[in-house]
Amino acid sequence: MNRPTPVFVALIALSFAAQTFADDSMQDGAIVSSQVHPGCEKIDARSCLDLAIDAMGGYRRLADIHSVNYDSIGYVELADQSPRQYPFLTAYERDEVTVDFDGQRLVRHEHLIWPESDPHTENVDVTMIIDPQGARCRGTQGAMPCELLGLDSAEDALTMVPERLLLQARAATDLHYGVSQWLRATPHTALAFTWHGQQVQVLLNAYTHLPDALERTRLFRDFWLSWGDVRQRVYFDNWRLVQGVVLPTTYVEQRNGIELGSTQIFNPVFNGAIDNEASAKASNGRTGDTAPPLWNSPFSDKQHVELAPGIELYQGAWNTTLIKQDDGVLVLEAPISSTFVKAVLAKAHSEYPASPIKGVISTSDSWPHIAGVRQAVADNLPVYVLDLNRPLLDALVAAPHSLRADDLQTHPAPPHWVTVGHQMELGQGPNRAILYPLRGALTERQYMVYFPQYRLLYASDTLAINPDKTLFFPEMMHEVAQAVAREHLQVDTVFAMHEGPTSWAWVKKQITSASVAGEHPVPHDPSPE
Known part of the structure; x- marks a missing residue:
């Protein structure tokens, strides 16, 4: 076999370097030129849009689409969950979808596969219906509130899919050229317009004139609400000819540069049958049955447990605890929103008016658990964060929130992080707290809080109990x-973000039961003995 000469190797290296430079200069989002509209030179924005509409099949064909039926399969990256950061855990979904554009109604039969499930519970079936009266969902156990996680994507399916998107642009009174940019190493012209108060950009391929992507900055109603003004890009690809319309059948969504997931559409049919009877049955007469917006989740002091003198647990969807020490008060957890945490801090001031708030203890990287940290930073409070979570929290407090301003947006302040990388003691006396990083495969982004005087342990986001009194995700409690064994702790009672005081002896029996194949759960009450 001939060996390459040094000159040949050098030429390959130079060629690779040149290609790398070229690729870098054409990265997605890189500006082509502020004065150039590739593929639409010397014509105005509306004429450019007409080229895109013609490329998809023409205005008459798009306007004559009244509904679409299709199957889909896709995945979502669970960036908001706590076991690990990127690359994220993935959930999967297989759907049957009917979209009625004229009636602004969507029916989606969802089959979900969730990775963080107990054995044999990973499959979930839900029917979601959206119409002008609201949103309804129905699962195997009957009617249920619709999770806000799916509402944004469902509403996008009614308005922002390419066969509707170009018609929305055509109806806009402010259609204009945006800044042209590279997309997949191809020049694209940007057309911008306002839709429901949002600036939307469509990126048109210079050669095909097809809309290859949608861009906008928006608020979300799922756990991305923590990030305020989120930059969304949806790529359209895998174009197919469907009843005379050139239609993309692959959607890839990015948020703030993170690839959120991908959806593949199968067997699309325009203007097919709409099963009104099945829709009515799934709806079951319920209207507007949606979960409340997460940022409006209220803090309540009604479900209150004194774990020990001066250690007060306030239970709800998101548990928080006030820890009174000789020199002030510690707040354990800043979850879900700035509004929620503002109420928690107000409760701390009213409960202990003569004591300053010493700081906020934030034990996890799960987005709903850290969403209120911005309020703690705005109030100039020290925040105790795990070393591995610093980059995520730095990004969180730097994220713009201009579309829905919080206190940190209107009154910027630098964060005062106290990094927890090893055992750390807070305070003295009977309510002394000791922080311990967990460092497990599932719990590497969490730390626990131990109160030695009371043999009391806070276990971050690891403890949850199923309705049948078994552990959800026993691996975490393992x-x-x-x-606990590594740190030689003596524990009688454990509590967590979503669970009240629980017998540690019962938890250990549950761990043992879960580790023995075929053994039934321990049946007795998990409350502290």
Whole structure:
């Protein structure tokens, strides 16, 4: 075999370097030129849009689409969950979808596969209906509130899919050229317009004139609400000819540069049958049955447990705890929103008016658990964060929130992080708290809080109990038990973000039961003995 000469190797290296430079200069989002509209030179924005409409099949064909039926399969990256950062855990979904554009109604039969499930519970079936009266969902157990996670994507399916998107642009009174940019190493012209108060950009391929992507900055109603003004890009690809319309059948969504997921459409049919009877049955007469917006989740002091003198647990969807020490008060957790945490801090001031708030203890990287940290930063409070979570929290407090301003947006302040990388003691006396990083495979982004005087342990986001009094995700509690043994802790009672005081002896029996194949759960009450 001939060996390459040094000159040949050098030429390959130079060629690779040149290609790398070229690729870098054409990265997605890189500006082509502020004065050039590739593929639409010397014509105005409306004429450019007409080229895109013609490329998809023409205005008459698009306007004659009244509904679409299709199957889809896709995945979502669970960036908001706590076990690990990128690359994220993935959930999967297989759907049957009917979209009625004229009636602004969507029916989606969802089959979900969730990775963080107990054995044999990973499959979930839900029917979601959206119409002008609201949103309804129905699962195997009957009617249920619709999770806001799916409402934004469902509403986009009614308005922002390419066969509707170009018609929305055509109806806009402010259609204009945006800044042309590279997309997939191809020049694209940007057309911008306002839709429902939002600036929307469509990126048109210079050669095909097809809309290859949608861009906008928006608020979301799922856990991305923590990030305020989110930059969304949806790529359209895998174009197919469907009843005379050139239609993309692959959608890839990015948010703030993170690839959120991908959806593949199969067997699309325009203007097919709409099963009104099935829709009515799934709806079951319920209207507007949606979960409340997460940022409006209220803090309540009604479900209150004194874990020990001066250690007050306030239970709800998001548990928070006030820890009174000799020199002030510690707030354990800043979850879900700035509004929620503002109420928690007000409760701390009213409960202990003569004591300053010493700081906020934030034990996890799960987005709903850290969403209120911005309020703690705005109030110039020290925040105790795990070393591995610093980059995520730095990004969170730097994220713009101009579309829905919070206190940190209107009164910027630098964060005062106290990094937890090893055992750390807070305070003195009977309510002394000790922080311990968990460092498990599932719990590497969490730390626990131990109160030695009371043999009391806070286990972050690891403890949850199923309705049948078994542990949800016992693997996490197994890692907590390992950390308790490693640190030689004496524990009688454990509590967590979503669980009240629980017998540690019962938890250990549950861990043992879960680790023995075929053994039934321990049946007795998990409350502290």
